[in-house]
Amino acid sequence: MNKEETKIGFIGTGVMGKSMALHLIKAGYTVLVYSRTKEKAAQLISQGASWIHSPKELAKQANIVITMVGYPDDVKSIYLGEEGLIENANPHTYLIDMTTSTPTLAKEIAERAKQKEIYAIDAPVSGGDIGAKSGKLSIMVGGEATAYRAILPILQYMGENIVYQGVAGAGQHTKMANQIAIASNMIGVCEAIIYAEKAGLNSENVLKSITSGAAGSWSLSNLAPRMISGDFSPGFYIKHFIKDMTIALDEAEKMGMETPGLRLAREMYEKLAAEGEGESGTQALYKYWER
Incomplete structure (x- = not known):
């Protein structure tokens, strides 16, 4: 995937997400961020990210979307429903959920995404704030193998130990x-x-x-x-x-x-x-x- 043509949407700018998004900005990617309050994304905006006011609008503009939020209910609300990522993303968009969520929800998201010709990956991480800041997170990936290979270069800016574990839900x-x-x-x-x-x-x-x-x-x-x-x-x-x-x-x-x-x-x-x-x-x- 050509870096100049890639627009990465990032949802979740907390303790870990902020550092992860910053690595992508420093790597030269166009990064769009959404957070519930714009203030939480201030540091990323100052580094060159663009703030988008809703997941729906972010999905329409990005061809890769990464989510790093708190709870499975947050993941569900962001991905599913009329205002969610799956309903509003363009075909062939890659959706990468790096939240620690449930395997069941990861499978549901992957199935719903496939119906829209969208690729969904579950890729939770380990390493805490230290790993996020250093770009040395362990990343555990579930989903289609072809989709994993396509987004691997993106993951490599955030993690060091990246292992493909199998079908949707295997990462979780x-x-x-x-x-x-x-x-x-x-x-x-x-x-x-x-x-x-x-x-x-x-x-x-x-x-x-x-x-x-x-x-x-x-x-x-x-x-x-x-x-x-x-x-x-x-x-x-x-x-x-x-x-x-x-x-x-x-x-x-x-x-x-x-x-x-x-x-x-x-x-x-x-x-x-x-x-x-x-x-x-x-x-x-x-x-x-x-x-």
């Missing part, structure tokens, strides 16, 4: 596996740091020993230092992680699978959210032991 199922692994791991990371502190150890020195060994993980290397320094700002919101865990629990139940680690993690995070921590980053699970 892969993201659920990712979130299940993170959920129990975050409990272990928090317990390890708090154990070290209660034992009178220097937590930063402990991290030097355990991050490169068998205990090593992305969360241990990137989020444990934030816990130690008292930085609970969101790279990924607790409220969104609860949403992801709920999706994973629902999908696991459909498959007749027990997920005790995931269920425990959601219970712990829900207690924090009830105490006002929903807008904090997932590393704020550390505060559970302060309750």
